[in-house]
Every structure is written in structure tokens, then in C-alpha cells.
Amino acid sequence: MEEMRFNQSTQTCYYGCRKCCLFPGMKSTCIPVVLFLLMLPNADAYDPLDPTGNITIKWDIVSWTADGYVAAVTMSNFQMYRSIMNPGWTLGWQWAKKEVIWSMVGAQTTEQGDCSKFKGNVPHCSKKNPIVVDLLPGVPYNQQFSNCFKAGVMSAWGQDPTGSVTAFQVSVGLAGTSNKTVKFPKNFNLLGPGLGYTCGPAKVVPSTVYLTPDRRRKTQALMTWNVACTYSQYLASRNPSCCVSFSYFYNETITPCPACACGCQNKNNCVMSDSKQAHRKGINTPRKDNAPLLQCTHHMCPIRVHWHVKLNYKDYCRVKIAITNFNYRMNYTQ
Structure with missing residues (x-):
């Protein structure tokens, strides 16, 4: 089983319990309230972990051509905690x-x-609905652009601002050649790497201003528009992604996760913990659709969070939290 380390959402949950337990008479309701909040489905395009976070796609037209334009496209992950992990983002x-x-x-x-x-020059892509992916590390120098060739991996802004940006350049033809004739692309779709993101329409914003390397002169894009993509766990999965079990220091009974707490759609292709399949080569490789490969359990959740109340005083309680990762294809790190 792969190692899992605490992330920011886990710490927030722990601190919330401490604050809850500070109120007299609420010791018995502290954990149930937390469990209830964890099980609530999220609204479309809303992440309760980071309600104001988003991934912004900035489209800067840097020059006009005979039949179109050249644009620098920058994707910035302004989410505090949610990164895009391997196998990376896909933009359409x-x-x-x-x-x-x-x-x-x-x-x-x-x-x-x-x-x-097309006669003579052949386009890189002529599809009405192009799908774009990042380049892999080690590409030739003439194919590199600033903040690219990361295999689509993007850090969260709150954890690594320098690693939360990626960019590429695109030359578009058979398009408008001025601010009045150019048309925005529409129906943006972002996978990061699986489902969960909803992108709004392109909106014109003030042109991006650039500084020259010596920082003595400013230039600006000919036209700029932004697209904001927000995340919703409910869009990513109709079922919860974790469950919570509970135990008390003076009680031998353990309250387990409910059966099929995260849905049982993966029951037919799960892996038994003592199976040889759990150790075969390539089992830990993530898939582009972000489909999990779970260990067979009665709850069928990728993550189980176990709360064990060790001490329960009048003014506070002390809780030990054990987090177990049952997904063979995903590491969860801070």
C-alpha cells in the first residue's frame, strides 16, 4: 500500500474538532457534526475546501499574422491546496x-x-475541438516555452506558487486579424487529470503588461481574455471520496465506515490485500481518466480517516487520527 501523508484538509478537520470540543456540553456532538459535514454533497463548481480558488486560463495575443494571430496561453492554479498530479492536465x-x-x-x-x-503548409491541428496536453520533460530546446514541459503537473498556489503556473504558445490561422474580427474559443474543458472542473466563458480583460529583462521598459499584449475554471468534488464523483470511523479510549467497540460508503461501483475490479496482483509491476501507475484501483474493503473508499479519542477533559479533548490510503494509483501528499 502506498504511503499517505497528512494534507492541509486533514489538519483543518483536526483543528475544527479541537475547537468544537472546547464548548461545554458538546463533547458528544463534536464528531457527529464533523462526520455530517464530510458527507454533505458539494454544489456544482464549488469546492468547500477552497471556495474562492480557481484555475485561470489567460490568453494573450502577442502578434497578428496574415491570417490570424500568435497567442501566449498561461494557466495559473490559484487554488490553495488542490494540485494537478500525474498524468497531468488536459485542456480542450x-x-x-x-x-x-x-x-x-x-x-x-x-x-x-x-x-x-491543405496544400503546402500543413497545420499542427485542424480539428474543431482540439485537445491540448503539456510536453514531457527533456523536450528539445526549440519546443520549450516558459513554465512548460512539466508533463502537465501543477502545484497549488498555496503550496508552491512558482510551480503553479504553466504556459504554451499557439499560432492560430483562418481567424480574425484584429481586436474587432477575432473570435473567442468557447466551451473550454479542463481535466485535472480527471473530471471535476467547470470552465466559464472567455471574458476580455485589460491587456497583460510585460517587463523587459532589464525591467526598464513595459510592453503589453494586443488583446487578453481570461477563462476561469472552478472545481467541484460532486462533479468529480457522485460519491464521497473518504469515510470516517470512530473509537473511544474506554470503549472496545469501534464504529466502522458504513458499507459501500463511497459507492460500490468499483467492487468488481478491486484488489484483495493478500493478492499477488497488489504487487505486480505497473499497478501504481495513474491513468489519464484518474480512475482508482482500490483495495477490497466493505466501505470501498479510497481514503479512510479513523478518529480515536484518547483523552476527554472538561475543556478539551485529544484525538489521534489515522489516515489510510486504499487507492493503489494515487499518492496524497502535502
């Missing part, structure tokens, strides 16, 4: 007209599409 959108991608630096589309009608 729908062109407003018949645009094509002539070339890209720092990223690539997963498919080229049908380019048979």
Missing part, C-alpha cells in the same frame, strides 16, 4: 469559426485531424 475548447492551429510551442494537441485539403 471549441473554435468559434474555422480556425486551425498552425504551430505550438510548449504543448501539443493529441490529434492532428484531417488536413487533406
Whole structure:
């Protein structure tokens, strides 16, 4: 089983219990209240862990071309705790007209599409709905762009601001060639790496201002628009992603996680803890759709959080929290 370390959400839950237990007469209701809050389904495009966090996609047009423009696209993860882990992000959108991608630096589309009608120059991608992924580390220098080739991995802003940004450059053809004729892409879709993100429409914002390397001159983009993508655990999964069990220092009875607490849709392809399959090569490799591979349990949850009340005084209580990761394909780190 893979190691799991405490993350910020776990610490917040622990501190909340301490505060709750400080109120006289509420010792018996402290843990049930926490359990109830953990089991509440989240609203669409809302993350209770970070209600104001989002991933912002900034689209800066840096130059016009004969049939379109060149844009620098920057993705910034402004979430405090939620990072994008391996196998990384996937970004898609729908062109407003018949645009094509002539070339890209720092990223690539997963498919080229049908380019048979083009004579001479062949586009990098001619699809109406391109899907873009980051480049892997070690790409040639002429394919690199600032903050790229991280294999799609992005840190959370609250944990590593320098690692929370990724960018690529795209040359778009058969498009507008001025601020009045250019059309925004629409229907943005972000996987990070699985479901959960909802992206709003593109909105024009003040043009991005750049400083020259000597920091003595300012330049600015010809046009800038932003797209904000927010996360919802309820969109990522209709079932909870963890369950909570409970025990008391003077009571031998353990209150376990309920049966199928996280749904039993993975019951047919789970792995027994004593099975040889749990040790086969490649079992820990994450999948692009973020599908879990769980150890067979009665609750079928990726994570179990066990609360054991060790001391229960008049003014405070002391709780030991044990967190177990039952997902063979995911590490959870701070």
C-alpha cells in the first residue's frame, strides 16, 4: 500500500474538532457534526475546501499574422491546496469559426485531424475541438516555452506558487486579424487529470503588461481574455471520496465506515490485500481518466480517516487520527 501523508484538509478537520470540543456540553456532538459535514454533497463548481480558488486560463495575443494571430496561453492554479498530479492536465475548447492551429510551442494537441485539403503548409491541428496536453520533460530546446514541459503537473498556489503556473504558445490561422474580427474559443474543458472542473466563458480583460529583462521598459499584449475554471468534488464523483470511523479510549467497540460508503461501483475490479496482483509491476501507475484501483474493503473508499479519542477533559479533548490510503494509483501528499 502506498504511503499517505497528512494534507492541509486533514489538519483543518483536526483543528475544527479541537475547537468544537472546547464548548461545554458538546463533547458528544463534536464528531457527529464533523462526520455530517464530510458527507454533505458539494454544489456544482464549488469546492468547500477552497471556495474562492480557481484555475485561470489567460490568453494573450502577442502578434497578428496574415491570417490570424500568435497567442501566449498561461494557466495559473490559484487554488490553495488542490494540485494537478500525474498524468497531468488536459485542456480542450471549441473554435468559434474555422480556425486551425498552425504551430505550438510548449504543448501539443493529441490529434492532428484531417488536413487533406491543405496544400503546402500543413497545420499542427485542424480539428474543431482540439485537445491540448503539456510536453514531457527533456523536450528539445526549440519546443520549450516558459513554465512548460512539466508533463502537465501543477502545484497549488498555496503550496508552491512558482510551480503553479504553466504556459504554451499557439499560432492560430483562418481567424480574425484584429481586436474587432477575432473570435473567442468557447466551451473550454479542463481535466485535472480527471473530471471535476467547470470552465466559464472567455471574458476580455485589460491587456497583460510585460517587463523587459532589464525591467526598464513595459510592453503589453494586443488583446487578453481570461477563462476561469472552478472545481467541484460532486462533479468529480457522485460519491464521497473518504469515510470516517470512530473509537473511544474506554470503549472496545469501534464504529466502522458504513458499507459501500463511497459507492460500490468499483467492487468488481478491486484488489484483495493478500493478492499477488497488489504487487505486480505497473499497478501504481495513474491513468489519464484518474480512475482508482482500490483495495477490497466493505466501505470501498479510497481514503479512510479513523478518529480515536484518547483523552476527554472538561475543556478539551485529544484525538489521534489515522489516515489510510486504499487507492493503489494515487499518492496524497502535502
